[in-house]
Amino acid sequence: MNKTLRDLLERKSFIASLVILVFFAVIAVAAPILTPYSNPYLPSQARVAAPYAVPGWATIFPQYRGLAPNQNFVLSIYNVSGGEVKELNSSWMQVSVPASGTTNVTFPIKWGYKPPYSFAFSFNISPPKEYYVLNVVLWHGNKSFWLYSITPQDYAIPPQVGVPNKPSTVYISSILLSASNSPYVSTLSPTQQALSGVYLPTYTFSAPGVYNLTLSFNNEGNTPISFAISKPTFSDKGYAYGRLGTDNNGASVFAEFILGARFDLFIGVVASAMIIAIGLILGMLAGYIGGKLDLSLNGFTDFFLLLPGLPLLITLETILVVSGAITKISLATVIVILIALLSWPGTMKIIRSQTLSLRTRTFVESSKALGAGNFRIMMRHILPNLAGILFAQLAYDVPGVILAESGLDFLGLGIRSFPTWGNMLGFATNAASSANSFAWWWVLPPGLGIVILSLGFFYFGTALLDVLSPYRLRGE
Amino acid sequence: MNYLVKRIIERVVLLFAVINFNFFLFQILPAIYNINPVQLYVPPTYRGLSRSVLVQGLEARFGLNQPLDIRYIKYIEALLTFHFGISFHYQSPVFDLIAQRFPVTALLVIPSLILSTLLAIGLGIYSAARNGKLGDSVNSFFAILTYFIPAFWLAAIVVYYFSFQLGWFPSSVAEAITHNGVALTGVDYWLNLMKFLTLPILLITVLSYGVRMILLRNQSVDLNNSNFVVNLKARGINERRILYRHVVRNAVLPVFTRVGIDLAFLFAGVVFIEDIFNIPGLGRLLVTASETLDIPLLSADFYIISLFAIVILLIMDLLYPLIDPRVRYE
Amino acid sequence: MSNLFEEDASNPVLMINSLKVYFRTKNGYVRAADEVSTFVNEGGVTGLAGESGSGKSTVVSQVFRILPKNGEYLGGKVLFKNRDIMNMDLKEFSKDIRWKRMSLIPQASMDALDPVYRVKDQMLEAILEHEDMSKAEALERIYKSLESVGVPQEKADMFPHELSGGQRQRVIIAMALLLNPDLVIADEPTTALDVITQAQIISLLKGLQQSRGFSMMMVTHDLSLLASMSDMVTIMYAGKVVELGGVDRIYSTPLHPYTQLLIKAIPDVKRWRERKLISIPGYPPDLIDPPKGCRFHPRCPLAMPICKEKEPELVRVEPRHYVACHVTGVRP
């Protein structure tokens, strides 16, 4: 055993395949740690950035240079005019506004990118009980955008904020601003108003530079008033996101990729194990018992080889699932079982021929002479000697299963509700032909995943077979 | 027994088994699960006749209300006479549907089969001649790589770059066979159709040469260590001559068989290429039929595919003795 | 490398001197031929005998330079008519020596000939590769040659699989003699055949050798056969030549303990069908890790302490007689 292991480790192709398999296994197992998303196809887990956001690292390429990443930071530097600001603690400050006066607190924002997909400001405020108007203005050079206006709760014009002397949250987002709550948006043309979520980010953060957020506190009464306010947080969703960008729904492709890897690896190994089980039983019986049984089992296998695989798979799936005949079992399970039931013939043939050659070897002959039963011989002599071949064959079968399952998903006939490499490709190519845009970061990873994982399994199996077959020579 | 007679009997038995399996699959299995396929074709919101009347009408029309034994006889009769009935889904005769699509798929499959076999032989010889050297390793690696490239993936990428991005090829059949909205005819029609099919044909070629190439290479490597090749070397025969006249000549035998098997099954196997390139071929027809459980179309399609496969395999059986003198008709 | 056989091989056709060939395997090097030396005299027949796996075929393969891929030639000289054929340009070797002057009769087997060509075409190929002659002339020669080995002319139009085992082997002999070579090396030419055919083939070979006068190297398990047809005998054990000498010396006064056991075992030859020609207690050693010192020592009845330490050299004990043994191989 140790010698086999040593032989294996001497092979470069084996090491490479091991690295690949371990890599994907780690990804699959660690998926919940690697990504916060459990199913990016759920609407609640979409829109984590702009749709078709490129991977973060892709901004080193000229055509993606300057694309905004997702950001989220507190604006802590500010300057004041017309009043007084006192820091209460690290996040809260007190703004005092003189009678009939205006206090402007201005927070500069360094913006180094092209316009973002969306942006938002949020802060907590604890207003006085007197009447006031708080205007939120974003400006840059001589352009200014009056985004929002806040008045006390009891006064009629929306929007308004909270109970006096009690903190409440103000959230101003480019997506939520509209003509009804934003003075700036109401100055836009009706068509632009309808799409203000799209236009706002491009008008406001139109280019790199220093932008200023001014909170303008107006006191219309004749006694001084004061506000407690937290330092505002700026956040944006950008066009460059994470390790692998986003899909057409703005969901994380990285999350989809590793969840897909998890599923594909799982389905590949489980279905292959089932294929091996079927192939082993039929192949061993045919090869060991021989005679008529061999003839009929072999004929049965030839017959299976003649059936068109994919259409048969789809037909069976339609009969069993689409028509509602099977509802208790999950679609994934049905697919695994169907793939296994349709893919065993090749494996059976190999196990049969191996059994045939094992049967003629002397040890089986001699235990036969000693009167051991057929079942006993199969279990004690044939099966242990087949073990290595079975492992190799398991590795060989996985790529086939993954390709078949992916094909089904790609056509939209398999799993659609959670990510698999197959349906990622299906959605990606559909989106590509409808939007005429080609999100390489979305299309390439699942395909490469299939190819590389398959190669890993293939070379793993090949190395195993090489080492286990006694007469092969090194360097051949 | 006579080689040919034996082969024919074997193949016919196999075909008969497939026919029965199809009957089980399309007639008995739905019955077991209590599925009436025509139900799928009656719109739930159909106004006018009541749903059950419609279903009964359809059943009568397609003979689904008869007992299974009668249906079996009719089914066999249909297969023998090629009167496959009317497709549920397309509402046109199944035979016509298949007859229309067959040439399209043939136009796709046959050129790529020829090209990929040539490629496989060329590269296989290259690898065999350089067995164990870097050239062989790289070449074999790429061939193995093609086993695992999902056709739909590569096709999607290629279509995007060559058709949309670079505009070298028309991106749909419709675009290919019309000019300024007028359908092309004659030579232009065929030229443009072939231009459109170039890309899918090349793709199928690249995606399918690998198995045959590796087969040829491994056979050649094995043969290189065989007694007769060693003896040829001892006989002082020129290395190139040994490679081409002896090694490759022998190694081609299993490749020939493989080409036959591929030809037999590729007709149903180019589904993805047809899907991505929007080619109305047999593969797409079959997938649509299976998605919609179009039983007349499905069982005819399965039958035709098996029949075709068996005929091709028989032709191979017939041709094989011509290239391998060890196999005789007698 | 001085010539070990100087005194006894006056004008050898083939001279093998310290030939060393190892096979690379995943468990290490198989030392299949370790400093093997022997020779074939002009017009003579040298027998090469030894247990299965002792390296006989390895030597033959390297003489023709047709080792399998994992075989490595690690040194030694092979002279064919005084020409160094190990370092000769392979093209030249192929053209001038192989088959034309030195041919091979391989072990009888199903696939000694290419299955897809007719006998005639394969023989034609061999002739035309080496000689300028018209096809008609070549065919003429082929028919003659077939006739001389007792194969009817019309068999020339057959495919190898259509011939019986004996016929196939006769064809192969005819093939080896097609170009009238000076030296024919036969590597167990009869092993896979039935007893009667074996006898026929051997007497055919003997007859041909005598009538045509070519020199021969005869590789075999069968010592009694060598007694009747060879003038020199070389005994190999575990990749080494242990004894070599004139046939009279070897059979009347075998010196090496291994040879002695072999000669004693000759009556057992009746069991040759089971390919257990030579049965000596113990097993042949593992050639990846052969015993230190004399490779025969674990099985040797005469073994001394020195045998485990030091490898015995092949020494000339008397004219035309060489032995590699610490005990019996002493110079007189």
Ligand SMILES: Nc1ncnc2c1ncn2[C@@H]1O[C@H](COP(=O)(O)OP(=O)(O)OP(=O)(O)O)[C@@H](O)[C@H]1O
């Ligand atoms: N290609 C190879 N790779 C590794 N080992 C080999 C190879 N060919 C031969 N050997 C080993 O080299 C040794 C000598 O083999 P060789 O064929 O020369 O023996 P032999 O004397 O001709 O035996 P036989 O009488 O059975 O023909 C054996 O131990 C054999 O296992």
Ligand code: SF4
């Ligand atoms: S050297 Fe020693 S072991 Fe070897 S054969 Fe002579 S006596 Fe025996």
Ligand SMILES: [Mg+2]
């Ligand atoms: Mg041998």
